[in-house]
Amino acid sequence: MESEMLREQGHIMVDFIADYYKNLEDSPHDFPVLSQVQPGYLRDVLPDSAPDQPESLKELLDDVSKKIIPGITHWQSPSYFAYYASSTSVAGFLGEMLNAGLSVVGFTWLTSPAATELEVIVLDWLAKLLQLPNHFLSTGKGGGVIQGTGCEAVLVVVLAARDRILKKVGITSLPRLVVYASDQTHSSFRKACLIGGIHEENIRLLKTDSSTNYEMPPESLEEAISHDLAKGFIPFFICATVGTTSSAAVDPLVPLGEIGKSYGIWMHVDAAYAGNACICPEYRKFIDGIENADSFNINAHKWLFANQTCSPLWVKDRYSLIDALKTNPEYLEYKVSKRDAVVNYKDWQISLSRRFRSLKLWMVLRLYGSENLRNFIRDHVNLAKHFEDYVAQDPHFEVVTIRYFSLVCFRLVTVDGDEDKCNERNRELLAAVNSTGKIFISHTTLSGKFILRFAVGAPLTEEKHVTEAWQIIHKHASILIRNGNC
Ligand code: PLP
Numbered sequence: 001m002e003s004e005m006l007r008e009q010g011h012i013m014v015d016f017i018a019d020y021y022k023n024l025e026d027s028p029h030d031f032p033v034l035s036q037v038q039p040g041y042l043r044d045v046l047p048d049s050a051p052d053q054p055e056s057l058k059e060l061l062d063d064v065s066k067k068i069i070p071g072i073t074h075w076q077s078p079s080y081f082a083y084y085a086s087s088t089s090v091a092g093f094l095g096e097m098l099n100a101g102l103s104v105v106g107f108t109w110l111t112s113p114a115a116t117e118l119e120v121i122v123l124d125w126l127a128k129l130l131q132l133p134n135h136f137l138s139t140g141k142g143g144g145v146i147q148g149t150g151c152e153a154v155l156v157v158v159l160a161a162r163d164r165i166l167k168k169v170g171i172t173s174l175p176r177l178v179v180y181a182s183d184q185t186h187s188s189f190r191k192a193c194l195i196g197g198i199h200e201e202n203i204r205l206l207k208t209d210s211s212t213n214y215e216m217p218p219e220s221l222e223e224a225i226s227h228d229l230a231k232g233f234i235p236f237f238i239c240a241t242v243g244t245t246s247s248a249a250v251d252p253l254v255p256l257g258e259i260g261k262s263y264g265i266w267m268h269v270d271a272a273y274a275g276n277a278c279i280c281p282e283y284r285k286f287i288d289g290i291e292n293a294d295s296f297n298i299n300a301h302k303w304l305f306a307n308q309t310c311s312p313l314w315v316k317d318r319y320s321l322i323d324a325l326k327t328n329p330e331y332l333e334y335k336v337s338k339r340d341a342v343v344n345y346k347d348w349q350i351s352l353s354r355r356f357r358s359l360k361l362w363m364v365l366r367l368y369g370s371e372n373l374r375n376f377i378r379d380h381v382n383l384a385k386h387f388e389d390y391v392a393q394d395p396h397f398e399v400v401t402i403r404y405f406s407l408v409c410f411r412l413v414t415v416d417g418d419e420d421k422c423n424e425r426n427r428e429l430l431a432a433v434n435s436t437g438k439i440f441i442s443h444t445t446l447s448g449k450f451i452l453r454f455a456v457g458a459p460l461t462e463e464k465h466v467t468e469a470w471q472i473i474h475k476h477a478s479i480l481i482r483n484g485n486c
Contacts (some may be wrong), residue, residue, distance in 0.1 A: 001101075012057060012058075013057075016061055016064075020069075021460075024077050024078070024460065025078065025460055028078060028079055028438075028465075029437075031069070031072075031074050032074075032437025033074050033079050033437060033440040034073050034082075034434045034437065035070065035071050035073045035074075036435075036437055037070055037071045041070075042068075042071060045067045073440065075458065076088055076459070077458060077460070078458055078460035078461045079439045079440070079465050080440050080458045081441045081442075081453075081454045081455055081456060081461075081469060082441055082442035082453070082455065083442050083453075084245075084272075084273045084407070085303065085455060085457025086307075087302060087303050087304065087305045087457055087459060088459060089305035089306075089307070089364060089368070089459060091360070091364045091366075091367035092307035092310075092360045092364050093307055094360075094363055094367075095306075095307070095360020095361070095362070095363040095364065098360075099357070099359050099360065102356060102359075105353050105354065107344070107346040107352045107353060107354055108332055108334065108344040108346060109336065109342040112356070115356045115358070116342075116344075116345060118358045118362055119145070119343075119345065119357070120138045120143065120343055122361050123138070123144025123312055123358070124137050124138050124139070124144065125365060126144070126279075126300075126312060126361070126365070127144060127314055129279045129370050130287070131278075132296065133291045135316050136296065136314040136315070136316060141317050141318065141319070142314060142315050142316045142317060142318055143314070143315065143343070144312055144313065144314045144315075145313055145315075145321075145348040145349065146310055146311065146312050146357045146358060146361070147297070147311040147312075148355075149299070149309055150270060150272040150299050150311050151188035151191065151192070152311065152349065152350060153270075153295075153311050153313040154186075154239065154270060155188070155192040156321060156325060156348070156349060157266070157268045157295040157297075157321070158179070158195075158196045158198070158237060158268075159196050159324045159325065160266075160315070160321045160324040160325070161236055161266035161268075161320070162174075162177065162198070162236065163320070163323060164236075164266065164320050164323075167323075174197055176232060176233050176234045177199075177202060177233075177236050177237075178198075178202040178228050178233045178234065178235050179198055179202065179204065179235075179236065179238070179239070180204045180206060180235065180239070180265075181203075181204070181206070181238070181239040181240075181241075182206050182208050182214075182216035182241070182244075182251060184208050184214050184216075184241065184247070185239050185241055185244070185270070186244075186245050186270060186272070189203075189270070190203055190205075193237075202233065204224050204228075206221060206224060207220065208249070209447055210400075210401075210447055213247075213249055213401055214247050214249035214401065215249050215250060215251050215252055216240060216241075216251040216256065218255035221238065221256060221259055222259050225259065225263055225265075236265055237267075237268070238256060238260050238266070238267045238268070239267075239268050239270060240253055240256050240257075240267060240268070240269050240270070241271070242269060242271035242274050242286050242287055243271055243277075243286075243404075243405060245272075245444075246409075246444040246445075246451075247401040247407070247444065247451070247453075248273065248401075248403070248404060248405050248407040248409075249401070250404065253269060253287060253289030253292070254288060254292075255289075256289070257289045257290075257291070258289075258292060260292060260293075266295070267292060267294055267295075268293065268294065268295045268296070268297070269295070269297070270297055271286075271296065271297065271298050272297065272299040272311070273299065273302045273407075274286060274303075274405050275296070275297070275299075276298050276299070276300065276302060276303035276377065277377050277381070279304075279370060279373060279374055280374045280377055280378060293316070294315065294320075295314065295316065296314045297311060297313045297314075298312055299311050300312055300364075303377065303380075304361075304364065305364050305368070305373065305376065306357075306361050306364050310360065310361060312361070318348070321347070322347045325347050325348060325349065325350070327346070327347070327352075332346070376459070377406075380456045380461070381405060381456075383406070383456045383462075383463060384403060384405070384406040384407065384454070384455075385403070386463060386466050387408050387466050387469070387470060388403055388408045390467075390470040391410045391470075394474065395413075396412055396481065397411065397477070398410065400446065400449070400451050406455060406456040407453060407454070407455045407456075408454040408455075409444070409451050409452070409453055410451070410452055410454065411450065411451050412426050412477055419448065422449070422450075423448075423449065425480060426443075426450045426451070426452060429476055429477055429480060430442075430443050432476040432479070432480070433472055433476050436472060436476075438468070439468075439469045439472055439473075441455075441469075441473075442455075452473075454469070
Protein backbone atom coordinates (compact mmCIF):
# COMPACT_ATOMS: atom_id res chain seq x y z
CA MET A 1 0.00 0.00 0.00
CA GLU A 2 1.37 3.35 -0.99
CA SER A 3 0.95 5.62 2.01
CA GLU A 4 0.19 8.97 0.32
CA MET A 5 -2.29 7.36 -2.05
CA LEU A 6 -3.92 5.65 0.94
CA ARG A 7 -4.15 8.96 2.81
CA GLU A 8 -5.75 10.78 -0.13
CA GLN A 9 -8.10 8.03 -1.27
CA GLY A 10 -8.85 6.86 2.27
CA HIS A 11 -10.25 10.30 3.09
CA ILE A 12 -12.39 10.22 -0.03
CA MET A 13 -13.71 6.79 0.91
CA VAL A 14 -14.48 7.76 4.51
CA ASP A 15 -16.36 10.82 3.21
CA PHE A 16 -18.28 8.61 0.80
CA ILE A 17 -19.30 6.20 3.57
CA ALA A 18 -20.13 9.01 6.02
CA ASP A 19 -22.35 10.62 3.35
CA TYR A 20 -24.07 7.27 2.82
CA TYR A 21 -24.96 7.08 6.52
CA LYS A 22 -26.04 10.72 6.61
CA ASN A 23 -28.31 10.18 3.63
CA LEU A 24 -29.75 7.00 5.14
CA GLU A 25 -30.61 9.04 8.20
CA ASP A 26 -31.81 12.27 6.55
CA SER A 27 -33.63 10.87 3.54
CA PRO A 28 -34.26 7.17 4.17
CA HIS A 29 -36.92 7.04 1.46
CA ASP A 30 -34.28 7.67 -1.22
CA PHE A 31 -33.02 4.16 -0.42
CA PRO A 32 -35.51 1.30 -0.76
CA VAL A 33 -34.64 -0.72 2.34
CA LEU A 34 -35.15 -3.98 0.46
CA SER A 35 -33.38 -3.66 -2.87
CA GLN A 36 -35.92 -3.63 -5.68
CA VAL A 37 -33.64 -4.82 -8.52
CA GLN A 38 -34.27 -7.97 -10.55
CA PRO A 39 -31.85 -10.94 -10.72
CA GLY A 40 -29.01 -10.32 -13.18
CA TYR A 41 -29.44 -6.53 -13.15
CA LEU A 42 -25.73 -5.91 -12.63
CA ARG A 43 -24.54 -7.87 -15.66
CA ASP A 44 -26.56 -5.44 -17.83
CA VAL A 45 -24.73 -2.39 -16.52
CA LEU A 46 -21.14 -3.59 -16.02
CA PRO A 47 -18.62 -4.42 -18.76
CA ASP A 48 -17.89 -8.06 -19.63
CA SER A 49 -14.24 -7.97 -18.60
CA ALA A 50 -11.82 -6.17 -16.27
CA PRO A 51 -10.23 -2.92 -17.56
CA ASP A 52 -6.72 -3.08 -19.05
CA GLN A 53 -5.82 0.34 -17.70
CA PRO A 54 -6.44 1.78 -14.20
CA GLU A 55 -9.56 3.81 -13.68
CA SER A 56 -9.99 6.63 -11.17
CA LEU A 57 -11.52 6.24 -7.72
CA LYS A 58 -14.02 8.92 -8.71
CA GLU A 59 -15.25 6.87 -11.67
CA LEU A 60 -15.48 3.85 -9.46
CA LEU A 61 -17.45 5.62 -6.72
CA ASP A 62 -19.82 7.00 -9.36
CA ASP A 63 -20.48 3.40 -10.34
CA VAL A 64 -21.01 2.45 -6.72
CA SER A 65 -23.66 5.19 -6.41
CA LYS A 66 -25.39 4.43 -9.69
CA LYS A 67 -24.97 0.67 -10.07
CA ILE A 68 -24.13 -0.95 -6.76
CA ILE A 69 -26.26 1.02 -4.29
CA PRO A 70 -29.52 0.16 -6.14
CA GLY A 71 -28.66 -3.50 -5.57
CA ILE A 72 -28.00 -3.00 -1.87
CA THR A 73 -30.52 -4.02 0.76
CA HIS A 74 -29.87 -1.37 3.35
CA TRP A 75 -29.22 -3.35 6.51
CA GLN A 76 -28.11 -0.13 8.18
CA SER A 77 -31.26 1.80 7.31
CA PRO A 78 -33.20 2.96 10.39
CA SER A 79 -36.22 1.25 8.81
CA TYR A 80 -34.57 -2.16 8.54
CA PHE A 81 -36.44 -4.70 10.70
CA ALA A 82 -35.76 -8.04 8.99
CA TYR A 83 -33.99 -11.24 10.16
CA TYR A 84 -31.65 -10.19 12.97
CA ALA A 85 -29.73 -6.97 12.44
CA SER A 86 -26.11 -6.70 11.46
CA SER A 87 -25.08 -4.15 14.03
CA THR A 88 -22.42 -1.63 13.16
CA SER A 89 -20.77 1.23 14.96
CA VAL A 90 -18.11 3.83 14.31
CA ALA A 91 -15.81 1.93 16.69
CA GLY A 92 -16.45 -1.36 14.89
CA PHE A 93 -15.87 0.31 11.53
CA LEU A 94 -12.62 1.88 12.68
CA GLY A 95 -11.53 -1.49 14.05
CA GLU A 96 -12.18 -3.08 10.65
CA MET A 97 -10.22 -0.26 9.06
CA LEU A 98 -7.26 -0.78 11.35
CA ASN A 99 -7.45 -4.51 10.76
CA ALA A 100 -7.39 -3.97 6.98
CA GLY A 101 -4.52 -1.54 7.39
CA LEU A 102 -2.32 -3.75 9.54
CA SER A 103 -3.31 -6.84 7.55
CA VAL A 104 -1.63 -9.35 9.81
CA VAL A 105 -2.37 -13.06 9.77
CA GLY A 106 -2.23 -14.29 13.36
CA PHE A 107 -2.51 -18.04 12.90
CA THR A 108 0.19 -18.72 15.48
CA TRP A 109 1.34 -16.55 18.35
CA LEU A 110 4.57 -15.87 16.49
CA THR A 111 2.91 -14.47 13.38
CA SER A 112 1.59 -11.53 15.40
CA PRO A 113 1.81 -11.87 19.17
CA ALA A 114 -0.52 -8.89 19.73
CA ALA A 115 -3.25 -10.41 17.54
CA THR A 116 -3.31 -13.55 19.65
CA GLU A 117 -2.83 -11.92 23.03
CA LEU A 118 -5.44 -9.22 22.44
CA GLU A 119 -8.00 -11.86 21.43
CA VAL A 120 -7.35 -13.81 24.64
CA ILE A 121 -7.69 -10.67 26.77
CA VAL A 122 -10.75 -9.22 25.02
CA LEU A 123 -12.61 -12.52 25.20
CA ASP A 124 -11.83 -12.72 28.91
CA TRP A 125 -13.22 -9.16 29.26
CA LEU A 126 -16.37 -10.11 27.40
CA ALA A 127 -16.74 -13.35 29.35
CA LYS A 128 -16.65 -11.28 32.53
CA LEU A 129 -19.28 -8.86 31.18
CA LEU A 130 -21.47 -11.88 30.48
CA GLN A 131 -20.65 -13.30 33.92
CA LEU A 132 -19.58 -16.58 32.36
CA PRO A 133 -18.21 -19.16 34.79
CA ASN A 134 -14.46 -18.96 35.42
CA HIS A 135 -13.77 -22.14 33.49
CA PHE A 136 -14.49 -20.27 30.25
CA LEU A 137 -11.66 -17.83 30.97
CA SER A 138 -8.15 -18.26 29.62
CA THR A 139 -6.88 -18.51 33.18
CA GLY A 140 -8.70 -21.83 33.57
CA LYS A 141 -8.81 -24.87 31.31
CA GLY A 142 -11.03 -23.13 28.78
CA GLY A 143 -10.88 -19.91 26.84
CA GLY A 144 -12.33 -17.90 24.01
CA VAL A 145 -11.71 -17.64 20.30
CA ILE A 146 -13.31 -15.41 17.69
CA GLN A 147 -14.83 -17.49 14.91
CA GLY A 148 -16.02 -15.83 11.72
CA THR A 149 -19.65 -16.82 12.16
CA GLY A 150 -22.06 -18.76 14.33
CA CYS A 151 -22.02 -21.54 11.72
CA GLU A 152 -18.26 -21.95 12.12
CA ALA A 153 -18.62 -21.92 15.91
CA VAL A 154 -21.09 -24.78 16.02
CA LEU A 155 -19.05 -26.77 13.50
CA VAL A 156 -15.84 -26.63 15.53
CA VAL A 157 -17.55 -27.64 18.76
CA VAL A 158 -19.37 -30.55 17.09
CA LEU A 159 -15.97 -31.74 15.83
CA ALA A 160 -14.40 -31.32 19.27
CA ALA A 161 -17.22 -33.20 21.01
CA ARG A 162 -17.22 -35.93 18.36
CA ASP A 163 -13.50 -36.56 18.74
CA ARG A 164 -13.77 -36.51 22.53
CA ILE A 165 -16.37 -39.27 22.50
CA LEU A 166 -14.70 -41.28 19.72
CA LYS A 167 -11.53 -41.36 21.77
CA LYS A 168 -13.56 -43.19 24.43
CA VAL A 169 -15.73 -45.45 22.31
CA GLY A 170 -13.55 -46.00 19.26
CA ILE A 171 -13.76 -44.59 15.76
CA THR A 172 -15.88 -47.46 14.45
CA SER A 173 -18.71 -46.21 16.67
CA LEU A 174 -19.21 -43.09 14.53
CA PRO A 175 -22.47 -44.44 13.00
CA ARG A 176 -23.93 -44.82 16.50
CA LEU A 177 -23.33 -41.21 17.60
CA VAL A 178 -26.49 -39.17 18.11
CA VAL A 179 -27.09 -35.46 18.67
CA TYR A 180 -30.04 -33.49 20.05
CA ALA A 181 -31.47 -30.07 19.43
CA SER A 182 -34.94 -28.63 18.99
CA ASP A 183 -36.81 -28.21 15.73
CA GLN A 184 -36.15 -24.45 16.19
CA THR A 185 -32.36 -24.82 16.18
CA HIS A 186 -30.51 -22.91 13.49
CA SER A 187 -29.95 -24.85 10.26
CA SER A 188 -26.18 -24.57 10.73
CA PHE A 189 -26.39 -27.30 13.39
CA ARG A 190 -27.55 -29.92 10.90
CA LYS A 191 -24.87 -28.82 8.46
CA ALA A 192 -22.18 -29.03 11.16
CA CYS A 193 -23.30 -32.56 12.08
CA LEU A 194 -23.27 -33.73 8.46
CA ILE A 195 -19.80 -32.27 7.91
CA GLY A 196 -18.76 -34.04 11.11
CA GLY A 197 -19.88 -37.40 9.71
CA ILE A 198 -22.95 -37.72 11.92
CA HIS A 199 -25.62 -39.67 10.12
CA GLU A 200 -28.62 -37.59 9.16
CA GLU A 201 -30.99 -40.06 10.82
CA ASN A 202 -29.07 -39.64 14.09
CA ILE A 203 -29.87 -35.93 14.32
CA ARG A 204 -32.79 -35.69 16.75
CA LEU A 205 -34.69 -32.43 16.38
CA LEU A 206 -37.08 -32.44 19.32
CA LYS A 207 -40.53 -31.06 18.68
CA THR A 208 -41.50 -27.71 20.15
CA ASP A 209 -44.84 -25.93 20.18
CA SER A 210 -46.66 -22.83 21.28
CA SER A 211 -47.54 -24.27 24.71
CA THR A 212 -43.90 -23.78 25.75
CA ASN A 213 -43.22 -20.76 23.54
CA TYR A 214 -41.12 -23.00 21.20
CA GLU A 215 -38.55 -23.93 23.84
CA MET A 216 -36.90 -27.36 23.83
CA PRO A 217 -38.79 -29.54 26.36
CA PRO A 218 -36.33 -31.18 28.78
CA GLU A 219 -38.66 -34.18 29.24
CA SER A 220 -38.44 -34.90 25.49
CA LEU A 221 -34.67 -34.73 25.70
CA GLU A 222 -34.50 -37.13 28.63
CA GLU A 223 -36.90 -39.51 26.90
CA ALA A 224 -35.00 -39.41 23.59
CA ILE A 225 -31.68 -40.08 25.32
CA SER A 226 -33.06 -43.06 27.30
CA HIS A 227 -34.63 -44.44 24.15
CA ASP A 228 -31.39 -44.07 22.18
CA LEU A 229 -29.27 -45.63 24.91
CA ALA A 230 -31.63 -48.60 25.07
CA LYS A 231 -31.15 -49.07 21.32
CA GLY A 232 -27.36 -48.95 21.54
CA PHE A 233 -26.86 -45.40 20.25
CA ILE A 234 -24.28 -43.07 21.79
CA PRO A 235 -25.68 -39.65 22.73
CA PHE A 236 -22.84 -37.11 22.65
CA PHE A 237 -24.07 -33.60 21.83
CA ILE A 238 -26.92 -31.25 22.76
CA CYS A 239 -27.31 -27.91 21.01
CA ALA A 240 -29.43 -25.54 23.10
CA THR A 241 -30.38 -22.08 21.85
CA VAL A 242 -30.87 -18.82 23.69
CA GLY A 243 -32.81 -16.71 21.20
CA THR A 244 -33.86 -18.98 18.35
CA THR A 245 -33.71 -17.66 14.81
CA SER A 246 -37.46 -17.81 14.14
CA SER A 247 -38.87 -16.38 17.35
CA ALA A 248 -36.06 -15.76 19.89
CA ALA A 249 -37.24 -18.63 22.07
CA VAL A 250 -35.00 -19.53 25.00
CA ASP A 251 -34.26 -23.18 25.72
CA PRO A 252 -34.23 -23.94 29.48
CA LEU A 253 -30.50 -24.29 30.08
CA VAL A 254 -30.75 -25.38 33.71
CA PRO A 255 -32.64 -28.66 33.18
CA LEU A 256 -31.04 -29.31 29.78
CA GLY A 257 -27.57 -28.84 31.26
CA GLU A 258 -28.34 -31.15 34.17
CA ILE A 259 -29.46 -33.85 31.77
CA GLY A 260 -26.37 -33.33 29.64
CA LYS A 261 -24.11 -33.49 32.67
CA SER A 262 -25.71 -36.64 34.06
CA TYR A 263 -25.06 -38.48 30.78
CA GLY A 264 -21.68 -36.89 30.07
CA ILE A 265 -23.00 -35.22 26.91
CA TRP A 266 -21.40 -32.04 25.49
CA MET A 267 -23.86 -29.13 25.64
CA HIS A 268 -23.34 -26.20 23.30
CA VAL A 269 -25.31 -22.99 23.79
CA ASP A 270 -25.98 -21.04 20.63
CA ALA A 271 -26.83 -17.52 21.78
CA ALA A 272 -25.91 -15.86 18.48
CA TYR A 273 -28.41 -13.04 18.80
CA ALA A 274 -29.82 -12.92 22.33
CA GLY A 275 -26.57 -13.76 24.12
CA ASN A 276 -25.39 -10.21 23.48
CA ALA A 277 -28.22 -8.88 25.66
CA CYS A 278 -26.85 -10.91 28.56
CA ILE A 279 -24.28 -8.18 29.25
CA CYS A 280 -27.27 -6.43 30.89
CA PRO A 281 -27.92 -7.74 34.41
CA GLU A 282 -31.66 -7.94 33.73
CA TYR A 283 -31.12 -10.34 30.80
CA ARG A 284 -28.34 -12.42 32.35
CA LYS A 285 -30.96 -14.83 33.74
CA PHE A 286 -31.50 -16.17 30.21
CA ILE A 287 -28.13 -17.91 30.40
CA ASP A 288 -28.52 -19.19 33.95
CA GLY A 289 -27.36 -22.79 33.77
CA ILE A 290 -24.44 -21.90 31.50
CA GLU A 291 -22.12 -23.47 34.10
CA ASN A 292 -23.14 -26.91 32.77
CA ALA A 293 -22.42 -25.99 29.14
CA ASP A 294 -19.23 -27.08 27.40
CA SER A 295 -19.32 -24.26 24.89
CA PHE A 296 -21.09 -20.95 24.35
CA ASN A 297 -21.29 -18.64 21.37
CA ILE A 298 -22.59 -15.14 20.59
CA ASN A 299 -22.46 -13.16 17.38
CA ALA A 300 -21.06 -9.76 18.29
CA HIS A 301 -21.82 -8.70 14.71
CA LYS A 302 -25.52 -9.25 15.39
CA TRP A 303 -26.06 -7.10 18.46
CA LEU A 304 -22.81 -5.90 19.96
CA PHE A 305 -21.93 -3.28 17.35
CA ALA A 306 -18.86 -5.18 16.14
CA ASN A 307 -19.53 -5.06 12.37
CA GLN A 308 -19.46 -8.19 10.21
CA THR A 309 -18.06 -10.65 11.14
CA CYS A 310 -17.23 -11.45 14.78
CA SER A 311 -18.45 -14.56 16.53
CA PRO A 312 -16.89 -15.12 19.96
CA LEU A 313 -16.92 -18.75 21.13
CA TRP A 314 -15.93 -19.96 24.59
CA VAL A 315 -15.10 -23.53 25.50
CA LYS A 316 -14.81 -25.10 28.91
CA ASP A 317 -11.88 -27.29 27.87
CA ARG A 318 -9.68 -25.77 25.18
CA TYR A 319 -7.79 -29.05 24.77
CA SER A 320 -10.93 -30.75 23.35
CA LEU A 321 -10.96 -28.15 20.61
CA ILE A 322 -7.23 -28.27 20.03
CA ASP A 323 -7.13 -32.08 19.95
CA ALA A 324 -9.72 -32.09 17.20
CA LEU A 325 -8.30 -29.26 15.10
CA LYS A 326 -4.53 -29.04 15.59
CA THR A 327 -2.06 -29.42 12.75
CA ASN A 328 1.68 -29.13 13.23
CA PRO A 329 3.49 -28.84 9.89
CA GLU A 330 7.20 -28.18 10.15
CA TYR A 331 6.94 -24.86 8.32
CA LEU A 332 4.85 -23.44 11.19
CA GLU A 333 7.14 -24.61 13.99
CA TYR A 334 8.84 -21.96 16.11
CA LYS A 335 10.75 -21.71 19.33
CA VAL A 336 9.26 -19.75 22.19
CA SER A 337 10.45 -19.14 25.72
CA LYS A 338 7.16 -19.90 27.51
CA ARG A 339 5.46 -22.63 25.47
CA ASP A 340 2.55 -23.04 27.90
CA ALA A 341 1.72 -19.34 27.80
CA VAL A 342 1.24 -19.39 24.06
CA VAL A 343 -2.04 -19.80 22.15
CA ASN A 344 -1.97 -20.82 18.49
CA TYR A 345 -5.42 -19.96 17.24
CA LYS A 346 -4.97 -21.99 14.06
CA ASP A 347 -5.73 -24.99 16.32
CA TRP A 348 -9.06 -23.53 17.49
CA GLN A 349 -10.65 -23.07 14.06
CA ILE A 350 -11.04 -24.63 10.60
CA SER A 351 -8.88 -22.33 8.50
CA LEU A 352 -5.27 -21.35 8.98
CA SER A 353 -5.40 -17.68 8.03
CA ARG A 354 -7.37 -15.44 10.32
CA ARG A 355 -8.29 -11.80 10.66
CA PHE A 356 -7.37 -9.60 13.61
CA ARG A 357 -11.01 -9.38 14.70
CA SER A 358 -10.33 -8.73 18.37
CA LEU A 359 -9.17 -5.22 17.43
CA LYS A 360 -12.69 -4.08 16.62
CA LEU A 361 -14.19 -5.78 19.65
CA TRP A 362 -11.58 -4.11 21.83
CA MET A 363 -12.33 -0.78 20.22
CA VAL A 364 -16.10 -1.23 20.66
CA LEU A 365 -15.65 -2.09 24.34
CA ARG A 366 -13.24 0.77 24.96
CA LEU A 367 -14.78 3.54 22.86
CA TYR A 368 -18.35 2.96 24.14
CA GLY A 369 -17.84 1.35 27.55
CA SER A 370 -20.08 -1.45 28.72
CA GLU A 371 -22.66 0.89 30.25
CA ASN A 372 -23.39 2.49 26.87
CA LEU A 373 -23.50 -0.89 25.15
CA ARG A 374 -26.07 -2.05 27.68
CA ASN A 375 -28.12 1.08 27.04
CA PHE A 376 -28.02 0.62 23.24
CA ILE A 377 -29.44 -2.89 23.73
CA ARG A 378 -32.07 -1.64 26.18
CA ASP A 379 -33.12 1.05 23.67
CA HIS A 380 -33.69 -1.61 21.03
CA VAL A 381 -35.74 -3.73 23.39
CA ASN A 382 -37.85 -0.69 24.31
CA LEU A 383 -38.43 0.09 20.64
CA ALA A 384 -39.57 -3.50 20.06
CA LYS A 385 -41.91 -3.15 23.04
CA HIS A 386 -43.29 0.03 21.48
CA PHE A 387 -44.05 -1.88 18.28
CA GLU A 388 -45.54 -4.78 20.24
CA ASP A 389 -47.92 -2.33 21.96
CA TYR A 390 -49.20 -1.11 18.57
CA VAL A 391 -49.83 -4.70 17.47
CA ALA A 392 -51.48 -5.70 20.73
CA GLN A 393 -53.89 -2.76 20.57
CA ASP A 394 -55.16 -3.59 17.08
CA PRO A 395 -57.86 -6.28 16.98
CA HIS A 396 -56.89 -7.30 13.43
CA PHE A 397 -53.47 -8.38 14.65
CA GLU A 398 -52.00 -10.66 17.27
CA VAL A 399 -48.61 -11.01 18.94
CA VAL A 400 -47.74 -14.67 18.42
CA THR A 401 -44.93 -15.47 20.87
CA ILE A 402 -43.68 -14.07 24.15
CA ARG A 403 -41.21 -11.27 23.46
CA TYR A 404 -38.13 -11.17 25.65
CA PHE A 405 -35.71 -9.20 23.48
CA SER A 406 -36.02 -6.96 20.39
CA LEU A 407 -37.97 -9.32 18.12
CA VAL A 408 -41.75 -9.18 17.80
CA CYS A 409 -43.50 -12.12 16.09
CA PHE A 410 -46.97 -11.09 14.94
CA ARG A 411 -49.60 -11.62 12.28
CA LEU A 412 -53.03 -10.68 11.02
CA VAL A 413 -55.52 -12.89 12.87
CA THR A 414 -57.80 -15.45 11.27
CA VAL A 415 -61.33 -14.21 10.79
CA ASP A 416 -63.10 -17.49 10.27
CA GLY A 417 -60.59 -19.99 11.63
CA ASP A 418 -59.28 -20.70 8.11
CA GLU A 419 -55.51 -20.96 8.70
CA ASP A 420 -54.64 -21.35 5.01
CA LYS A 421 -56.46 -18.15 4.15
CA CYS A 422 -54.84 -16.41 7.09
CA ASN A 423 -51.37 -17.52 5.97
CA GLU A 424 -52.10 -16.19 2.48
CA ARG A 425 -53.18 -12.81 3.87
CA ASN A 426 -50.04 -12.48 5.93
CA ARG A 427 -47.92 -13.40 2.91
CA GLU A 428 -49.69 -10.69 0.93
CA LEU A 429 -49.17 -8.19 3.70
CA LEU A 430 -45.45 -8.99 3.86
CA ALA A 431 -45.07 -8.57 0.10
CA ALA A 432 -47.05 -5.32 0.14
CA VAL A 433 -45.08 -3.62 2.90
CA ASN A 434 -41.69 -4.73 1.60
CA SER A 435 -42.51 -3.61 -1.94
CA THR A 436 -42.94 -0.03 -0.66
CA GLY A 437 -39.19 0.06 -0.09
CA LYS A 438 -39.91 2.09 3.04
CA ILE A 439 -39.37 -0.73 5.50
CA PHE A 440 -38.12 -4.30 5.40
CA ILE A 441 -39.54 -7.01 7.67
CA SER A 442 -39.14 -10.79 7.33
CA HIS A 443 -41.15 -13.90 8.13
CA THR A 444 -41.04 -17.41 9.51
CA THR A 445 -43.45 -20.25 10.13
CA LEU A 446 -44.37 -21.59 13.55
CA SER A 447 -46.72 -24.58 13.94
CA GLY A 448 -47.69 -24.19 10.29
CA LYS A 449 -48.59 -20.52 10.74
CA PHE A 450 -47.03 -17.86 8.54
CA ILE A 451 -45.63 -15.27 10.96
CA LEU A 452 -44.27 -11.77 10.42
CA ARG A 453 -41.05 -10.84 12.23
CA PHE A 454 -40.20 -7.30 13.32
CA ALA A 455 -36.65 -7.24 14.66
CA VAL A 456 -35.15 -4.01 15.99
CA GLY A 457 -31.37 -3.76 15.89
CA ALA A 458 -30.20 -1.27 13.25
CA PRO A 459 -28.24 1.33 15.21
CA LEU A 460 -29.96 4.33 13.54
CA THR A 461 -33.50 3.21 14.43
CA GLU A 462 -35.51 5.60 16.62
CA GLU A 463 -39.07 5.62 17.88
CA LYS A 464 -40.27 7.63 14.86
CA HIS A 465 -39.06 4.86 12.53
CA VAL A 466 -40.93 2.22 14.51
CA THR A 467 -44.09 4.33 14.48
CA GLU A 468 -43.78 4.89 10.76
CA ALA A 469 -43.22 1.15 10.21
CA TRP A 470 -46.39 0.38 12.13
CA GLN A 471 -48.33 2.97 10.09
CA ILE A 472 -47.14 1.36 6.84
CA ILE A 473 -48.08 -2.13 8.05
CA HIS A 474 -51.41 -0.87 9.34
CA LYS A 475 -52.20 0.97 6.10
CA HIS A 476 -51.50 -2.09 3.93
CA ALA A 477 -53.45 -4.33 6.26
CA SER A 478 -56.38 -1.91 6.00
CA ILE A 479 -56.23 -2.08 2.20
CA LEU A 480 -56.29 -5.89 2.33
CA ILE A 481 -59.20 -5.78 4.77
CA ARG A 482 -61.10 -3.21 2.69
CA ASN A 483 -60.64 -5.26 -0.47
CA GLY A 484 -62.22 -8.21 1.27
CA ASN A 485 -58.97 -10.12 1.46
CA CYS A 486 -59.42 -10.29 5.21
N1 PLP B 1 -27.60 -19.26 15.46
C1 PLP B 1 -28.66 -18.46 15.53
C2 PLP B 1 -29.60 -18.57 16.71
C3 PLP B 1 -28.91 -17.50 14.54
O1 PLP B 1 -29.98 -16.72 14.62
C4 PLP B 1 -28.01 -17.41 13.45
C5 PLP B 1 -28.25 -16.43 12.39
O2 PLP B 1 -29.17 -15.68 12.38
C6 PLP B 1 -26.91 -18.27 13.43
C7 PLP B 1 -26.73 -19.20 14.44
C8 PLP B 1 -25.92 -18.25 12.29
O3 PLP B 1 -25.05 -17.21 12.48
P1 PLP B 1 -24.01 -16.82 11.31
O4 PLP B 1 -24.84 -16.19 10.24
O5 PLP B 1 -23.06 -15.90 11.98
O6 PLP B 1 -23.36 -18.08 10.85
